[in-house]
Amino acid sequence: MKKILITGGAGFIGSHLVRLFVKKYPDYKIINLDKLTYAGNLANLKDIENEPNYEFVKGDIVDEKFIHQLFVDYKFDGVIHLAAESHVDRSITNPTEFIYTNIVGTVNLLNAAKHIWKDNFKDKLFYHVSTDEVYGSLGNEGFFVETTAYDPHSPYSASKASSDHLVRAYHDTFGLPIVISNCSNNYGGYQFPEKLIPLFINNIQNNKPLPVYGKGENVRDWLYVDDHANAIDVIYHNGKIGDTYNIGGNNEWKNIDLIKVLCKTVDKLIGREEGTSERLITYVKDRAGHDLRYAIDSSKLQKELGWKPSLQFEEGIEETVAWYLNNEEWLKNVTSGDYLKYYEKQYDKR
Ligand code: NAD
Ligand code: DAU
Numbered sequence: 001m002k003k004i005l006i007t008g009g010a011g012f013i014g015s016h017l018v019r020l021f022v023k024k025y026p027d028y029k030i031i032n033l034d035k036l037t038y039a040g041n042l043a044n045l046k047d048i049e050n051e052p053n054y055e056f057v058k059g060d061i062v063d064e065k066f067i068h069q070l071f072v073d074y075k076f077d078g079v080i081h082l083a084a085e086s087h088v089d090r091s092i093t094n095p096t097e098f099i100y101t102n103i104v105g106t107v108n109l110l111n112a113a114k115h116i117w118k119d120n121f122k123d124k125l126f127y128h129v130s131t132d133e134v135y136g137s138l139g140n141e142g143f144f145v146e147t148t149a150y151d152p153h154s155p156y157s158a159s160k161a162s163s164d165h166l167v168r169a170y171h172d173t174f175g176l177p178i179v180i181s182n183c184s185n186n187y188g189g190y191q192f193p194e195k196l197i198p199l200f201i202n203n204i205q206n207n208k209p210l211p212v213y214g215k216g217e218n219v220r221d222w223l224y225v226d227d228h229a230n231a232i233d234v235i236y237h238n239g240k241i242g243d244t245y246n247i248g249g250n251n252e253w254k255n256i257d258l259i260k261v262l263c264k265t266v267d268k269l270i271g272r273e274e275g276t277s278e279r280l281i282t283y284v285k286d287r288a289g290h291d292l293r294y295a296i297d298s299s300k301l302q303k304e305l306g307w308k309p310s311l312q313f314e315e316g317i318e319e320t321v322a323w324y325l326n327n328e329e330w331l332k333n334v335t336s337g338d339y340l341k342y343y344e345k346q347y348d349k350r
Pocket of ligand 2: 086087088089130131132133183184185186194195196197199211212213214216218219220255287294
């Protein structure tokens with residue numbers, strides 16, 4: 001049985017990926033390693049927690065000795081690394097945590113993989129999941145391709161850029177078999193409600209202000225989370241060792257236009273007069289260093305590996321809004337920690 005370590009599997013994207021791999025590959029043993037920070041929650045995996053090919057391990061990737069021992073004990077065949085501090089606003093208020101988890105944590109995993117595979121890299125793979133934010137910001141034209149120069153602006157994207165470079169360095173220096181993907185903004189169920197889409201759905205439902213940063217003119221390219229998980233599956237199994245693949249939805253939205261769609265959809269689904277929630281839109285101080293536009297060219301992945309997004313945005317966003325409206329218990333559960341305190345503090349500062 002192949003043993004695959006998925007890090008950060010209790011988070012948003014990680015939980016969708018763990019579910020996909022556990023169900024699709026009964027011959028793989030999937031080990032989910034997660035520290036269960038505020039963003040990680042085992043409630044995200046309730047439906048598969050008793051599957052025989054799934055195991056959860058609680059642990060911190062920053063703990064070098066623990067990671068080393070874990071690799072010695074399990075002798076993983078592959079690693080898919082998603083564990084990270086992922087929220088840009090938090091990286092502005094507390095950058096250090098991002099350096100430890102995203103950079104030091106990644107190096108600990110690289111060292112452990114290198115050690116346990118002992119230069120016998122046949123059929124092994126270290127897959128690093130990264131973000132389009134490493135490429136910086138686009139103007140009104142153009143797309144990020146795999147060869148776009150790195151130009152990160154936030155402590156979050158700088159820490160992810162650094163980890164990408166280190167993963168490539170372990171390939172170039174030690175021959176470690178690696179692959180990297182850089183994906184655009186994901187949306188879907190189980191996303192912690194600090195990110196734009198779940199935060200705003202929750203606020204609309206509860207008649208709370210919708211804090212739009214700056215003029216709301218920043219553009220993001222949105223991809224349904226299961227399409228990201230499918231892309232990771234395709235790249236894990238067929239990607240070329242040492243290569244990078246961009247993943248995106250070809251689905252650009254100005255924040256303010258997306259927010260209006262959210263207002264309209266929530267209103268429709270809860271029986272409020274359509275569009276009335278737009279009155280909740282409140283323009284607030286811009287995010288520091290706010291990147292204007294992200295847009296991914298995923299043609300390499302589409303042409304070479306045959307992946308394409310499966311879901312139309314209109315369908316995906318309605319399904320996502322309905323998911324949050326129908327999962328109030330989950331929302332209560334994941335926000336019962338430090339979330340409210342954190343946000344009250346942020347809004348005080350603006
Ligand atoms: P998330 O914040 O929802 O989940 C991160 C998970 O990592 C959580 O379960 C958390 O408990 C775990 N974690 C954090 N620190 C840890 C540590 N020190 N040790 C072990 N586990 C730890 O993040 P996400 O949105 O699911 O993102 C997952 C990965 O995908 C990240 O690497 C992120 O950079 C990347 N990514 C995210 C997006 C997006 O739109 N969300 C897009 C592209 C790439
Ligand atoms: O592009 C991929 C990245 O997408 C991932 O690497 C990150 O982990 C993920 O968090 C996401 O980063 P963003 O900063 O783009 O996502 P966020 O949901 O925080 O914000 C989306 C846009 O909405 C951004 O332009 C900022 C804006 N925004 C966000 C929040 C939370 C607001 O206007 N108001 C808000 O309250």
